[in-house]
Amino acid sequence: MAVQQVFPLSCVVQHYAWGKMGSNSEVARLLAGSDPQARISEDKPYAELWMGSHPRGDAKILDNCISQKTLGQWIAENQDCLGSKVKDTFNGKLPFLFKVLSVETALSIQAHPNKELAEKLHLQAPQHYPDANHKPEMAIALTSFQGLCGFRPIEEIVTFLTKVPEFRFLIGDNAATQLKQSMNSDSQSVASALQSCFSHLMKSEKKVVVEQLNLLVKRISQQVAAGNNMEDIYGELLLQLHQQYPGDIGCFAIYFLNLLALKPGEAMFLEANVPHAYLKGDCVECMACSDNTVRAGLTPKFIDVPTLCEMLSYIPSKDRLFLPTRSLEDPYLSIYDPPVPDFTVMRMEVPGSITEYKVLAVDSASIVLVVQGRVTASSPTVQTPIPLQRGGVLFIGANESVSLKLTAPDDLLMFRACCLL
Numbered sequence: 526m527a528v529q530q531v532f533p534l535s536c537v538v539q540h541y542a543w544g545k546m547g548s549n550s551e552v553a554r555l556l557a558g559s560d561p562q563a564r565i566s567e568d569k570p571y572a573e574l575w576m577g578s579h580p581r582g583d584a585k586i587l588d589n590c591i592s593q594k595t596l597g598q599w600i601a602e603n604q605d606c607l608g609s610k611v612k613d614t615f616n617g618k619l620p621f622l623f624k625v626l627s628v629e630t631a632l633s634i635q636a637h638p639n640k641e642l643a644e645k646l647h648l649q650a651p652q653h654y655p656d657a658n659h660k661p662e663m664a665i666a667l668t669s670f671q672g673l674c675g676f677r678p679i680e681e682i683v684t685f686l687t688k689v690p691e692f693r694f695l696i697g698d699n700a701a702t703q704l705k706q707s708m709n710s711d712s713q714s715v716a717s718a719l720q721s722c723f724s725h726l727m728k729s730e731k732k733v734v735v736e737q738l739n740l741l742v743k744r745i746s747q748q749v750a751a752g753n754n755m756e757d758i759y760g761e762l763l764l765q766l767h768q769q770y771p772g773d774i775g776c777f778a779i780y781f782l783n784l785l786a787l788k789p790g791e792a793m794f795l796e797a798n799v800p801h802a803y804l805k806g807d808c809v810e811c812m813a814c815s816d817n818t819v820r821a822g823l824t825p826k827f828i829d830v831p832t833l834c835e836m837l838s839y840i841p842s843k844d845r846l847f848l849p850t851r852s853l854e855d856p857y858l859s860i861y862d863p864p865v866p867d868f869t870v871m872r873m874e875v876p877g878s879i880t881e882y883k884v885l886a887v888d889s890a891s892i893v894l895v896v897q898g899r900v901t902a903s904s905p906t907v908q909t910p911i912p913l914q915r916g917g918v919l920f921i922g923a924n925e926s927v928s929l930k931l932t933a934p935d936d937l938l939m940f941r942a943c944c945l946l
């Protein structure tokens with residue numbers, strides 16, 4: 526008999542301190558949805574749900590008929606499930622990690638190296654750069670989701686240099702003037718002026734940063750107390766970040782980077798060398814398997830300022846939303862296909878009036894998360910249909926066609942990660 530290619534997974538929760546607490550967290554709510562026995566601790570953060578085979582969070586297989594206990598073990602012994610191209614290209618490993626994130630306090634401002642730089646950094650400083658792979662990431666909002674992504678248009682940064690003297694003080698008059706003058710120049714002059722400004726900020730003495738930040742916080746607090754609106758310099762966000770990370774250089778990054786407020790279904794893609802931070806909200810995230818992160822602030826962790834200032838893409842741009850494409854074959858399917866080989870994410874939104882939905886077979890292993898709705902899943906290699914509801918996670922082997930019967934009148938919302946080479 527053919528090896529069973531479809532089975533449900535029990536996924537690993539990471540309780541990082543920045544996560545939303547208890548049932549405020551979408552991670553916890555998904556967990557409770559899929560497993561009525563699961564007990565949610567209201568005083569514990571539920572930061573991430575890891576859906577994949579990463580050694581620090583290998584998903585458990587929820588099927589007693591399968592002898593392997595985890596997805597990683599199963600893939601190691603059933604390599605064809607990855608898909609022929611994926612198996613060869615990624616050395617027999619699942620190339621992506623799929624996650625749900627519930628963010629309460631901001632995650633560090635960071636960027637990820639490209640492959641070339643990752644190899645170099647890993648050779649030079651393996652203690653900070655644990656592998657030689659790149660780490661492109663994509664976040665798709667589940668609830669309203671706030672993040673920082675890429676450099677703002679120069680005009681906006683120049684406006685902040687005028688309106689926020691504390692910010693200008695750290696950057697210095699020379700670099701600030703250079704940036705203003707670059708506005709009518711070619712992209713290379715813009716990039717070099719921007720790099721100069723950002724480097725001046727990042728290389729500021731800690732003591733001076735704290736002084737200027739305290740001045741700014743005091744000024745905003747007084748104005749707010751007097752009933753004045755400080756939103757033209759993001760007063761509320763600045764106070765909030767300062768409360769989370771007092772004295773941290775990263776608080777000033779909001780004047781360099783675009784602030785994105787994603788609505789459910791909207792996405793941002795973090796390609797190599799683009800500075801970014803997740804600030805608040807719930808999202809699904811997919812990334813290449815790597816841990817390489819270069820940090821720039823809002824963190825107590827190691828910050829490698831020279832590498833960071835050197836590597837970043839100093840390309841100002843307002844357009845940071847990553848738009849999905851509509852499938853031509855399936856009217857309920859949107860495809861988020863970033864310009865990297867490692868992963869693609871699909872969103873399936875099926876109206877409750879439909880009774881049966883076919884998940885497209887692809888030449889790649891897939892992981893499917895049910896966010897809303899209730900189905901039973903069947904496929905040629907599955908003997909008994911698998912019931913799935915909110916929070917359910919399903920593994921699908923390459924080229925396996927799966928049919929879903931909707932068993933509740935609710936609309937169905939699912940996300941699927943796979944690798945389309």
Ligand SMILES: [Zn+2]
Nearest residue numbers: 635637662795
């Ligand atoms: Zn990142």
